Amino acid sequence: MVQTQIAVEGKKFLVTGGTKGIGRGLVLNAAAAGADVITCYRSEDESVASLVRELKETPGDHHVVRADVGEPEGVRSLMEEVRTRFGRLDVIVNNAGVISHIPYANLALDEWQRILDTNLTAAFLIIQESLPILGPGASIINIGSKSCEVGIPLRAHYTAAKxxxxxxxxxxxxxLGxxxxxxxxxAPGVIVTEAMLALPPDQLEAMKVRYTAKTALARLGEADEIAGGMLFLASDLSRYVTGEVLHVDGGIT
Incomplete structure (x- = not known):
């Protein structure tokens, strides 16, 4: 049978860190494509309330829950919500992440651990806790970064995690195959997010100029374009794709 469309209708998704930036785009696109979605956040703010409103207007069984996946207890509470509300998972998107910019000589151990706990250990724990509710055909999608291939000054901890x-x-x-x-x-490239748009105008413009020049498509990416890669990896169109790194980065060098 020839498949011509990405189909995720009825699939149960967990997307961590889904109220802002790339994660928000992943959540909204999964829901719009017919999936049921649970996502989580660490701190209350307007982005949480606005996502709840948007999901209420989107058909499906969607939930936004508070859980800090940088802490083992936060992962446990999140997975209890998943088991209670869904009973199974078809797709996990380990998106939650934090970043800081610190010279290596000044990088404190607790900051190293904070970055690795949220960007790496959380994925380890979530996948492990999910194994009993993942069945054949399930897809785990870990959000990576181009930085782990090229290295970026002041981000040794983040790059190591990715x-x-x-x-x-x-x-x-x-x-698990x-x-x-x-x-x-x-692995996304440089994507326009709320955090980027909140930069002072001169810094924002400098960033756009710098990364546009480094990118084959001569522009920055949008969260919806990362979601396209997610939907592909979540669907049966990629049923023979595993152990791969899918770069959605506009050809950045």
């Missing part, structure tokens, strides 16, 4: 995510993904793809579970990395 590089380790690739290793985790490739190992799990082989370990016999169960019919696929594991891939989705």
């Amino acid at each position: 590089a380790a995510m690739v290793g985790l993904t490739k190992s799990l793809a082989k370990e 016999p169960q019919g579970i696929r594991v891939n990395v989705l």
Whole structure:
């Protein structure tokens, strides 16, 4: 049978860190495509309330819950919500992340651990806790970064976490493959987000000029374009794709 469209209708999605930036685009696009979605956030703000409003207007069974996945207890409470509300998962998108910019000589151990706990250990725990409710055909999508290939000054901790995510993904793809579970990395390029748009105008313009020049398509990306990669990896169109890193970065160098 020839498949011509991405279909995720009725699939149960967990997208971590889904109230802002790329995560918000992933959540809204999954819901719009017919999936049921649970997402989480760490702190209350207007982005949470506005996402709740948007999801209420989108058909499906959607939930926005408070859980700090940088803490093991936060992961446990999130997974309890998933088991209670959905009972199963078809797609996990490990998107939650934090970043800071610190010279390596000044990088404190607790900051190193904070970045790795949220960007890497959270994915480890969520996948492990989800195994009993993942069935054949399930897709795990770990959000990566181009930075782990090129390295970025002041982000040694973040880059290390994203590089380790690739290793985790490739190992799990082989370990979970016999169960019919696929594991891939989705690696965005430079994407326009609320945080970027909140920069002072001169900094924003400088960033746009710098990264536009480095990108083959000569523009920055949009969250919806990352969502396209997610929907592909979540659907049966990618049913023979696992252990891969899908770059959605406009050809950035």
